[in-house]
Amino acid sequence: MFGSPPSRAQDNKPAPDPAKRQVFFGEQHLHTANSPDAFAMGTRNTPDDAYNFAKGKAIKKNTSGEMVQKKTPYDWCAVTDHAEYLGIMPMLLDPKSPLQNTPIGKMIASGDPKQGAEAFKTIITKTAAGEVIPYMADPAIIRSVWQKQKDAANRHYEPGKFTTLIAFEWTSIPNFQNLHHNVFFRDSEGPETPFSAFDSVKREDLWTYQEIQRAMGHENISIAHNSNVSNSMMFPPRTTYGTPIDRKWAERSLANTVAAEIIQTKG
Numbered sequence: 374m375f376g377s378p379p380s381r382a383q384d385n386k387p388a389p390d391p392a393k394r395q396v397f398f399g400e401q402h403l404h405t406a407n408s409p410d411a412f413a414m415g416t417r418n419t420p421d422d423a424y425n426f427a428k429g430k431a432i433k434k435n436t437s438g439e440m441v442q443k444k445t446p447y448d449w450c451a452v453t454d455h456a457e458y459l460g461i462m463p464m465l466l467d468p469k470s471p472l473q474n475t476p477i478g479k480m481i482a483s484g485d486p487k488q489g490a491e492a493f494k495t496i497i498t499k500t501a502a503g504e505v506i507p508y509m510a511d512p513a514i515i516r517s518v519w520q521k522q523k524d525a526a527n528r529h530y531e532p533g534k535f536t537t538l539i540a541f542e543w544t545s546i547p548n549f550q551n552l553h554h555n556v557f558f559r560d561s562e563g564p565e566t567p568f569s570a571f572d573s574v575k576r577e578d579l580w581t582y583q584e585i586q587r588a589m590g591h592e593n594i595s596i597a598h599n600s601n602v603s604n605s606m607m608f609p610p611r612t613t614y615g616t617p618i619d620r621k622w623a624e625r626s627l628a629n630t631v632a633a634e635i636i637q638t639k640g
Contacts, residue, residue, distance in 0.1 A: 399449035399536070400427055401596060402555055402637055406435075407454040407518060408542075412462035413481070413493035420452045420522055424529035424537060449536035450529075452522065453555045456541045456569035457500060460518025461509045475508050501549045505571050516566055523563045530561070539563035543595070545574040550606045553598035554579060554630060558591050575613040577622075580629040597633040607633070 404411035405420050417435035426432045429446030433439070454460075464470045465478040472478045480492040499506060519541075526537040538557045545552040552574070558564065568582040583593050600607035611617055 397448035397536075399447045399451070401451050401453065401540075401557070402542075402598075402634060403427075403450065403452050404454055404542075405452060406463050407460040407522070409455060409458050409462050409496050410493055411454075413489045413496070415486070415489065417463075420454075420525040421529070423452050424450055424525065428529070428531075428535050446535070449538065451538040451540040451555070451557055452526065453540045453542045453557075454522065455544045456515075456567035457544050457571060458496065458506070458509045459515050459541070459567065459569075460521070461511075461514065464514075472508060477506065477509065497546070500544065500570060501546045503547070503570075503574065510571065512566075519567055523561075526563075527561050541567040542598075543568055543570065543579055545570045545576070545579070547574045549602065550604045551598060551600070551602045552576060552606060554595040555598065555634075556583065556593060556595045558586070558593045560591055562591065564589075564591055576630075577613060577625075580625055583629045594632075595630045597630055599634045599637050 403423055404416065405423050406412050406417045407420070408416075415436050418432065422432045422435075426441065426443060427447040427450035429443050431440050431442040434441060461472070462481065464472045465475070465481045467473060470478075473482055477492050477495065480488040480495075496506070522541070523539050526539045529535065530537045538559070539561070540555060540557045543554045543556060545554070554576070556568070556579075564586050568579060572582070573579070579595065583595060586593055597607055609618065612622055
């Protein structure tokens with residue numbers, strides 16, 4: 374996934390190593406209860422559940438009790454929960470947590486799907502406006518959940534059989550223009566913290582984060598979310614600073630964001 378594509382074989386050169394031309398099937402855009410959107414719509418399954426499902430094991434859907442299982446296991450999987458409010462939503466249902474008595478907490482705890490949808494609407498509206506909900510953005514909690522995300526990825530890694538990738542989704546959505554990117558790390562340690570839209574909604578700043586992490590030994594790539602509702606901004610003629618894109622910008626884009634998602638299946 375991270376290697377350079379093999380160059381076209383020339384008449385005087387040997388064909389590329391077949392081992393480097395294998396196709397692997399996996400999941401690069403997957404949310405669990407740790408993502409506000411999935412949680413608000415009823416998802417209660419964990420990253421461990423997600424990896425087990427990807428490996429072909431039967432898992433129980435925590436809301437319905439239904440058992441589900443893939444007919445064909447994946448070769449690899451990345452859980453890309455949203456960096457924004459990572460892991461906060463499950464805490465809203467914890468009677469021991471003061472978060473349950475917050476406005477969002479009360480909507481979620483009601484168990485009413487309409488209230489859940491309203492909670493998600495509030496979250497995404499404020500995110501699009503660049504507003505942070507303070508009681509849901511404790512950096513210490515986010516780092517703790519992020520560490521658990523990384524631990525889950527490492528726990529399910531089976532060399533030569535099933536590959537996991539430490540990953541997250543950067544949820545940039547300025548004025549409801551979808552510029553989300555999924556970011557993936559090659560090493561088992563990963564960064565200390567994910568980069569969220571609360572850090573910046575500009576893709577150039579995401580690239581700076583990626584470049585800094587790469588310099589720290591955390592090799593990574595990003596993949597652009599499918600471009601629906603991006604208002605064409607996913608493939609812009611100008612930078613997010615308003616200047617025309619140029620060769621340097623394009624080369625930096627290619628070095629960090631190596632592919633674009635074509636479609637995403639919900640549910």
